[in-house]
Amino acid sequence: MAALHAPEEPSVRAHLSSDHVELERTLERLIEAFEVEDREGVSAAWTGFEHRLAAHFDAEEQLLIPAILPGNPRVAAAILAEHRHLRARLAEIDPGRVSLRIVRAVIDELRAHAAHEDRVLYVWADEAAPESARSSLFQAVGPLPSPDSSASGRTGVVK
Numbered sequence: 410m411a412a413l414h415a416p417e418e419p420s421v422r423a424h425l426s427s428d429h430v431e432l433e434r435t436l437e438r439l440i441e442a443f444e445v446e447d448r449e450g451v452s453a454a455w456t457g458f459e460h461r462l463a464a465h466f467d468a469e470e471q472l473l474i475p476a477i478l479p480g481n482p483r484v485a486a487a488i489l490a491e492h493r494h495l496r497a498r499l500a501e502i503d504p505g506r507v508s509l510r511i512v513r514a515v516i517d518e519l520r521a522h523a524a525h526e527d528r529v530l531y532v533w534a535d536e537a538a539p540e541s542a543r544s545s546l547f548q549a550v551g552p553l554p555s556p557d558s559s560a561s562g563r564t565g566v567v568k
């Protein structure tokens with residue numbers, strides 16, 4: 410299937426994968442704060458993570474999922490179900506009382522979700538997403554970081 414966007418445009422996959430890397434960096438700061446028992450650092454990193462993840466999910470749900478739904482309702486439903494599950498898991502966590510073990514378990518779930526999106530949703534978006542959805546998504550997620558500020562080839566969330 411031919412792509413519906415100009416070849417010089419950055420890909421949806423590149424944009425959203427770079428956002429996954431930024432989410433990963435926030436989680437790395439969270440883990441570092443846990444390891445040195447910096448409760449203020451834990452709280453700040455957690456709040457930043459929650460806000461960025463909510464914006465990321467919202468962009469996907471408002472711009473990509475409606476575009477993929479007519480042609481691939483199972484994929485759309487699966488991604489939405491994962492988002493609901495992850496939001497529920499995050500809502501259960503009190504950053505002032507959460508253990509590093511629980512944070513790592515949630516990180517594992519986020520990594521699996523990011524890999525699923527990368528394999529299914531982002532590939533489809535680069536091949537078939539309408540230009541209007543792509544443009545709106547790029548605005549919602551923001552510009553790609555410069556090549557020297559992101560970890561090239563990394564997708565997903567912290568290990």
